[in-house]
Amino acid sequence: MSGFTLDTLRECLDTLAPVELLGMTLLRSSQQLFPTGLPRNTLREAVAELVAYTERCAKTVAQLMTLPPMALTAVSVVEYGL
Amino acid sequence: MKSDLLAWPTFLAQHLHADPLFCLTNTVVWLDPLWSADEDGDDFSTALVTLRRVFPAIYTQAIEMLRDQQSVATIENMLCGELNRMGLPVDELVYLSYGIPLPAYGVDLTDxxxxxxxxxxxxxxxxxxxxxxxxxxxxxxxxxxxxxxxxxxxxxxxxxxxxxxxxxxxxxxxxxxxxxxxxxxxxxxxxxxxxxxxxxxxxxxxxxxxxxxxxxxxxxxxxxxxxxxxxxxxxxxxxxxxxxxxxxxxxxxxxxxxxxxxxxxxxxxxx
Known part of the structure; x- marks a missing residue:
């Protein structure tokens, strides 16, 4: 962890590929704001995935909000070097 | 001029979808507009929020009908019909807020x-x-x-x-x-x-x-x-x-x- 900076953290997060949900794929391929005429099973799969993704995000946010503070005595983040 | 105006939605969609965040936002508005709704609304919206979690196919159908400007009564009929088809006895959406309705085939020999x-x-x-x-x-x-x-x-x-x-x-x-x-x-x-x-x-x-x-x-x-x-x-x-x-x-x-x-x-x- 020595020498870990905010830039390093940003670079690390930047390498993560954006989440590609089925709904987004369908949206892009349709070139419409509200696509119509899609097979019902495909839509159901897209909605189920989106609902599950939303709930995962909500849970993550809830966990982060209750995260206890942790002393990082061995980490040097120079941007917050006060 | 008219054709230019008609081309705007496609133009807008192309540019919105190029950005992952905007694309995600559009996806949510399209497929899951009730993502942040709670269960304290009226019977209809409470039912939709409930069904969103457990029957995404029915929820999707209801959202499509709403976007198609069909009446709440028509959508309610569809929802009750779909739930009954699965064996869940639902005549009115108000009952969904109490829990999962079950049929009762039991016998009362004193009746x-x-x-x-x-x-x-x-x-x-x-x-x-x-x-x-x-x-x-x-x-x-x-x-x-x-x-x-x-x-x-x-x-x-x-x-x-x-x-x-x-x-x-x-x-x-x-x-x-x-x-x-x-x-x-x-x-x-x-x-x-x-x-x-x-x-x-x-x-x-x-x-x-x-x-x-x-x-x-x-x-x-x-x-x-x-x-x-x-x-x-x-x-x-x-x-x-x-x-x-x-x-x-x-x-x-x-x-x-x-x-x-x-x-x-x-x-x-x-x-």
Missing amino acids: SGFYEEHPDLLPLLALFGIAPDTVIPEHAYLMGQTLGDALGQQPDGRYQPVGWLLLWLFAWTGNSIMDLTYEYMAEYEMLAWTPEEVAVALDMIHQADELMAHVSAGQALLLSQPALMKTLAQNIRRLETALKKGQKYDTGRLEWPPLADGFTGTTESDA
Whole structure:
């Protein structure tokens, strides 16, 4: 962890590929704001995935909000070097 | 000019979708507009929020209909229809907020309405001393349950439907949908709208529907086999005598007549 900076953290997060949900794929391929005429099973799969993704995000946010503070005595983040 | 205006949505969509965040936002607005709604709204929106978690296909259909500017009443009818098709008895969406509604096929032998609906069961119930508007004999339930269990254990599987018929009549199937009337079921806490409890509810409904088919088959078997009815009467008397003396009766000693060949034990024609 020595020498870990905010830039390093940003670079690390930047390498993560954006989440590609089925709904987004369908949206892009349709070139419409509200696509119509899609097979019902495909839509159901897209909605189920989106609902599950939303709930995962909500849970993550809830966990982060209750995260206890942790002393990082061995980490040097120079941007917050006060 | 007009064609330029018509091209705007496509232009807008192309540019919005090029950005992952905007694309995600558009996806949410399109497929899951109630993502942040809670369950404190009116009956309609509460029902949609509930269905969103457990039946995404129905939720999707409702959202499509809303976008298509169909009336709330039309969408409510669709929602109730879809839930009923799965076996969940829902006449009005207001009931969804209490929990998962379940059907109740249970029998109330003290309700005269039951005998009006099932006059064909009167001869069978009479063997237990049960008739409309009379006090149910002390040992009737125990005898019905014991004989139902015993028939279910017969090596000839065609007896099992008759066993289910008795277990249903005397509330001993082990499936709450089969054993409880609506009045009794209302006293229990309802299952919650979680995917796990929905799976349990649908499993119970499926099992109860299968058992009710066995019950009908058992009834058909009894009506077509007078010898079986006669033996059942004799076995009831044996059991009753033992119970009145306070004795336990080994149901393995009960004898059952051999069934006629060719009888399938189902509600289908045996021809």
